[in-house]
Amino acid sequence: MLAHGSGGKLAHDIIRNSFVSSLSNPVLAQLDDSAVIEAGGRLAFTTDSYVVQPIFFPGGDIGKLAVCGTINDLTMVGATPLYLSLAFIIEEGLPLNDLKKVVSSIKEAAKEAGVTVITGDTKVVNRGTADKLFINTAGIGTVPAGLNVSGHNARPGDRLILSGTVGDHGIAVLSQREGVNFATELNSDCAPLNGLVVEMLNTSDNIHCLRDPTRGGLATTLNEIAEQSSVSLRIDEDKIPVREEVASACEMLGLDPLYVANEGKLISAVAPEDAEKVLKQMKKHRYGRDAAIIGEVKEENPGRVVMKTGLGTTRIIDMLVGEPLPRIC
Amino acid sequence: MKLVSEFRQHGLADGLVRSIRQHAQKPARFMEFCGGHTVSIMKSGLRQLLPPSLTLTSGPGCPVCVTDNTDLDKAIALASLPDVMVASFGDMMRVPGSRSSLQEAKAAGADVRVVYSPLDALSLAKENPDKSVIFLGIGFETTAPTVAASILQAVEMELKNYYVLSLHKLCPPVIKVLLDSGEVNLQGLICPGHVSAVIGSSPWEFIARDYGIPCVVSGFEPLDILQCIDMLARQMADGEARVEIAYRRGVTREGNQTAIGIMEKVFAPASARWRGFGEVAASGLKLRPEFARLDAEANFDFNPGPTATPKGCLCGEVLRGVKSPGDCTLFRHVCTPEKPAGPCMVSAEGTCAAYYHYGEKDVR
């Protein structure tokens, strides 16, 4: 049962079979990170829960993660994030200082991103019935009229632009787990991406798709895009930026950076004529310095993600299966 | 990353590929024994660089895959005992036994922990004195010395609650059985790199001498495997059959005598059951009588139940090199990594898993 939350194919099946079929409405069926609806202006609305373990990790904590993660979900449909709700489920015995630190991180992250937490809730549960702290969020943003950024919109010919290095977050969190014997200087890449996306949208009207590759990693998100848009994606192994520390930690642990979670990165499908100028603009932003064009969208073999290896051979990039890294987000 | 990134300079592949094409004129089948080589080959798409005359066939070198259901059921039965904690390498968790898996046992309340090293299991034993910590010993000669070392450490630490269920296996005996069966016709053997780092290259000499099959010990980077294939092709072209080491930075003829010594101090060869091969004499390792106190098999009362294997599962044939994953009717349709019928689809080094994840459906 635990395996369902890892962000890969099983999570998909649960969403499809349990939620979509019984709740059955066209908005839910889009399966984007945010639901975009007409309601006196276009609103984007999203919800998420954060159960990362441990709650403090290099480069962030569960509070920063909750704010950035929610903001990013709104940002990925082109929304301007405005308001968040935050609900805490606190395990009895959590030191007050820890809670204060988390709240302080939330305040800081919200300030950087320009969002307001306008409603919240707190519950305390018995020791052992929650692991230190769980946070649930909902987020609302506005989507400019006529803007249609969606996982459904990738078109053959589009270039795939990745905003930076992959695998940082998952490895940073993993390094703090008890019983996992490895040390690294790596920080999580946890960051709010709304500023970066504003720059991108100001540079081009032809940004078709934005997704943030969280649980399941870049590979899983690429597969989701390929399926949602009924296209195939072709990426170049040599173009994917990976920090040496991430690569080496993955070697040690037998992991593939393409499947390790990110919390401050996005992948976009951009019309070919605008790709270079969008890339240039992204690289000027602090969260886009290592941005790179990693591939393109193709028409044949819809649903497939194919990678050209450093050797010049090709292989399939599958979706994540199983649960190698639990409770990363 | 020194010694890794240097061996990933893919521009250097060209020379090796051209040499292979030059020397591999006749049709030939090489077997990569080791699951790690299978994964590397599939992940790098290496076959796409080889001439059509060369076929690569996967062998039984995946210690997870060759663990028979009878043995896996023992581990699951032990996990279900009260006050027992089973510590296992992650690969074994989702392998289906006759009725259940370690993952399912865990979901049902058994205390099963994933560890990266037998040292982690020793730590668990120290931290949980009220539990019996049983380490699931899976692996070939690469891993067996590490488990043997952990047993010696447990004895030295006077740790009373550390046990090992030894399902370790030895490679040379099963290769002999495979060759004697006549089921696969091989013109070369890609010998396991890290098993050889421990036992040396000399244990493969009987293959060249008695079966006339060229043997080359290979590293795991695509460049290493290409070099190995080139050396096999050259032997073939010269009509030779001997044991060579391509993986010279990691392997010598004699191997690591300390590691061999520790392995032999703790373990003795015993008959073992291999998926796909049945009982193979002197192909497994069991704890010597002086270490009986740490032998899980001898110290617990458990009932694994009757053994069953799923209908239509071709893991056995795939492990013997006579069938390819694409030949199995269950492959992809019924048997997937989320719902595996057999271990080859779920093991990190399983042939079917490698084909599923990295290859097209009809790649042979």
Added chain:
Amino acid sequence: MCLAIPVRIKSIDGTDAEVEIGGTTRKTSLMLTPEARVGDYVLLHAGYAINIIDQAEAEETLAIFAEMSKLMEGQ
């Protein structure tokens, strides 16, 4: 499972060593390679160094690859 990676020994404490690769460090046992020294490269598998890497052979192998690349050009 036969996953073993080359790591460099940073420091040694009895039969234990701290090893590193590309900025990631880890504790390892040298019980199987007691003759290893600080600065050596070893093959790390399941928490133990299972063999010492021969760096000269590593250089030699890379040189062979480079040589073949040049030789085979245009063939």
